[in-house]
Amino acid sequence: MTGLIQGISNILDGYTLVYPLIMSIGWAIGAIFFRQHVQNSTDEVTLPSNTINIMISVFNEEAIIDDTLTALYQLSLPNVSFVIVDDFSTDNTVEKIKNFxxxxxxxxLTLVEMSQNGGKARALNYALKHVNQAEFVLVIDADSIIDPNAVEYLLAEFDQAQIGAVTGKPVVRNRSTILGTLQSFEYMTTIDGIKRAESYLFESIMSVSGVLVMYRTEALEAIDFFDVNAMTEDIDVTWKLYQHGYSVKYSPNAISYILAPETIKGFLAQRKRWAIGGVEVLLKNLRIIFKHPDTFKTFLLGEMIMGHIWAWSLAFSFVKLIFIYLATGELIAKITVLLIYIILTMVVSLIGLVLDRHASQFTLRDLRVWPVFYVFYWGGNFIASISSEIAIIFGQKGNGTWTSPDRGI
Known part of the structure; x- marks a missing residue:
């Protein structure tokens, strides 16, 4: 029995160490090869001939809405209209929109005022059913400042009828704190790299980015729009599209500049919400693995499962390390493994910097977060995974209503 326990312990320790290494290498390789397959280039951007609605759902965004409105108003695009759905804000958001x-x-611009707060998904659904008459709808968040060419880049990817959605690349624009800079680095190197790798390796992505995603209207109608009970509407709608035979693509040239949480509380709340949304989607789509296996989708869901297993193996290894220290006074640390982690992190981050092509406007000053980024990313994943599973076990789900998020301002 002792030998069996020791064997399981060694397996978990090994998995804890090896999983991040393998995933990082895979993401780096996939991201590099994806670059060769990006169809768009800055020379191929053309003005859209299709009708498009740019749609935003807002709630208590008086502090930032003027900047977003200004950026949208300055877009010089034909056949584009704008819809803002206010989800019963209690501040001066509506007044500011009307004044502008x-x-x-x-x-x-069409302003829709909801009679009660029902959440982002419900607000978007109302506008999609009662206002939207365009062929495509671009959904962005209230803090999204979209690049002038983003609409064209996204639309260019709808070259086949089965493409239901195309998402763009978020770039964090607030870096007044270490936490904000770390998230900027994460979006630029890791989140972008993962989406590139998923696109190349699996011809699919785990989730669209809700801050910048264009949908084919008939695809949204086919899946009965957004699920109002989902914790995160973006990952949920991605997999609903897959279930109905649609494809989802990633266009890194389409950029949206966003605000990230700059408080620990706001950051952890965001990551917990993302993780719960991921677990909800995993549970909804497990039948893809067992009933109607799709190789690429199975790999995506399998990677999510492996990530949650890693979180628990890390917890086990950490507790074991503490017990060993308390019993012997020795702290066992494998210097070689740590050095490999550090070197690999720097290589992966460097690849992200090169692929970014200065779109994120990252400076030498911002690179001060480089040494601690790896701990930040995997540590954040660990906390989010464990907390989301606990929340699901105790029945926490999306409840429709929302609060205005920490925008870092």
Whole structure:
């Protein structure tokens, strides 16, 4: 029995060490090869001939809504209209939108005011059913400042009828704190790299980015729009599209500049919400693995499962390390493994910096977070995975209503 326990312990220790290494290498290789398959280039951007609605659901965003409205108003695009759905804000958000619309005589903008707070998904569904008449709808968040060419880049990817959605690349624009800079580095190197790798290796991505995603309207209608009970509507709608035979693509040239949480509380709340949404989708789609196996989708779901197993193996290894220290006074640390981690992190991050091509406007000053980034990323994943599973066990689900998130301002 002792030998069996020791064997299991060694397996968990090995998995704890090896999983991040293998995933990092896989992401790096996939991201590099994906670059060769990006169809768009800055020379191929053309003005859209299709009708498009740019849609935002807002709740208590008075602090940032003026910047977003200004950026949208300055877009010089034909066949594009704008819809803002206010989800019963209790601050001056609606007043600011109306004042802006009046000041600039912005007739392309439609403001929809919900009679009660029901959540982002419910607000978007209402607008999609009662206002949207365009072929495509671009959904962005209230803090999204989209690049002038983003719409064209996204639309260019809809070259086949089965493509239901195309998502773009978020770039964090607030870096006044170490936490904000770390997230900027994460989006630039890891999140972008993972989506590139998934696109190349699996011809699919785990989730669209809700801050910048264009949908084919008929695809949203086919899946009965967004699930109002989902914790995170973006990952949920991605897999609903897959279930109905649609493809989802990633366009790293389409950029949206966003605000990230700059408080620990706001950051952890965001990551916990993301993780719960991921677990919900995993549970909903397990039948893909067992009933109707799709190689690429199975790999994506399998990677999510492996990530949660890794979180628990890390917890086990950490507790074991503490017990060994308390019993012997020795702290066992494998210097060679740590050095490999550090070197690999620097290589993966460097690849991300090169692929970014300065789109994130990262500076030498921002690189001060480089030495601790690896701990930040995997540590954040660990906390999010464990907390999401505990939340699911105790019945926490999406409840429809929302609070305005920590925008880091």
């Amino acid at each position: 619309q009046t000041e600039y005589d912005w007739r392309a």
